[in-house]
Amino acid sequence: MKMCKALESLPNNCLERAKGLKARLSIFLQKSDASSNPGHSSKAYKLRPSLEEALEWRETFDKLLTNKHGLAAFRAFLKSEFSEENIEFWLACEDYKNTKSSAKLSSKAKNIYEEYFENDAPKEVNIDHETKKITKNNLLHPSLSCFDLAQNKIYTLMEKDSYSRFLKSSIYQELTKNPMCSCIQKQSSSQKSHT
Template sequence: MLEPYEQQHYDNLHKWMNPKWDFIVMQATEQYKASKERKKPDRVVLDCQERAYWIVHRPPRRTHSAMDYGLDRLIDPNAEEVLTFDMVRRTNIFLTQALMRSAVKSSVSLTAFVKYVTTHHNHDPFLTTPVPSNPWITDSDEFWQLNSRSVDIPTKLSVERWVLSFWELISDPRGRVDFKLFLKKEHSAENMAFYEAAEEMRWGAASAIPEKSQFIFNTFLKPGAPRWINIDGRTMGLTVKGLVVPHRYVLDAAQTHIFLLMKKDTFYRYLKSPVHKDIFYNVPPVSVPGYLLPLPQVSGP
């Protein structure tokens, strides 16, 4: 994906070269054939002549060459880099972190990959036979409609996928609705509300960031807030301090803390709760026609 200015320069270059491209290809083909027909001593002489020419006509230092000059650059590629203390310090920190980064053995990676494939085998339509029909070899798209992310009526396959991981659960809009219902009964619905507000601020419009950050602070982070979230003091302090000059990623630490809290604690209690068991054991397979599972109603935010 090119930046807008890169796409503009690329389009101009393409427009400039388009009527000449056939001629360039033809000329290159003829030169290639001529070079093949030359004898080896002639090729050596021509190569030496070309090398000598570029040694004599090499552009002076600190000047742009027509061979390498393209878009306007923020730095001069021919300028000598002056090392400063700050540059050396940052390079040292980067190399130290690179050495401390843990390396995963190939056997461990392959084991994890095999485990993932085994776990998701039944949920891959290319490894198992899709039901009620295969949309790739038939004209029926019922499989895609029933297993859509935004469907109101989950299938047995969708409900089983929620058990695989917490991310699978909240990635499915239908599963997120069911999880919110459980959180409301647990009196901890503010965790998911804060997570969604942080996601909206991260991916929303830049012009709305100040307004959203103020809303999040007054609703979730301010002492005595109506939906105050329970996070550790250090994370709370860093988040509140960062909201003075808000940006897209100012809530990352608090959002990660809430996500891990729901993943390690709330998610497993949800799997054992009657809310999940009712839908898990009562939802029929997709082969049962005409069965509609009602969507639970979550009142309030």
Template sequence: MEHMHDGDSSASSSHQNLKSTTTWAASLENLLEDPEGVKRFREFLKKEFSEENVLFWLACEDFKKTQDKKQMQDKAKEIYMTFLSSKASSQVNVEGQSRLNEKILEEPHPLMFQKLQDQIFNLMKYDSYSRFLKSDFFLKHKRTEEEEEEEKREEDLPDAQSAAKRASRIYNT
């Protein structure tokens, strides 16, 4: 599952990412829609030994978009075996997972994991997310953004000053 949602942060410029922390701090939904936000949140959750929560949530999001029935069966089994089975390698702690038996995996439907996904979302929203916003992971990223913003303003300033100086020289002669 790890390969599914790493997001390539190098593809976006630093100016495009500017103020992403403001967006992330606005809501968990915003954070989860931004590949860089997901990457930072995962790093944080890894340190808290709860990365499986966001991985499960992302896998469910991906699952809901699956159209092909065979692919849906494969993904449903993968989600079950990775996150929900009693032998799962990255088991999430949700109520009702015991009611999900392997028979349901034969006839999957896009919303079959929705209740469990909602539980994990709420767990993250009211637990991990608030700690993330206070964490060094988040605060360091926010400081970096603020420093980049300040540098950008300073870069723009000399051009404006030199244009003003040129203008004053032109009109003073």
């Protein structure tokens, strides 16, 4: 009863975000569980990274970000911490740098700035005042590098802060469980119960 009253006192947007997060994480974990079942198709199996693949993510932050499973797991982790705007901004910058048309640069740059930098932006990133000012000035003459300073700061923030917590998180720990160990443990437990 106390918990229900405590939940009622939270703003509605917090509760909605928590519900959405729970749904996204459960879908991610269901896909992971489904892919470990040998009866499922090879397509379902690709939804979960191999143990070796997941263990490689410990080597460098870049290895995590350049792996589609690693990126998905890291995004799920950041969503659980309510800081997904960092990876979304970083990805928006990566997409922006691949813009071929110079005519599109200005509108794309403006959209990124409005979404991630404006005061009360929907996904405002935590950037210092000086970096924000430099980025805004860069928009006067948009180029493929106009977000580089801000993107590098967000990258460093994620690498130094979020990445280490991700490696300790239950999301990552679940992905790096050795399936052979759990099979051996189950067999030894069942053998002990028969003796």
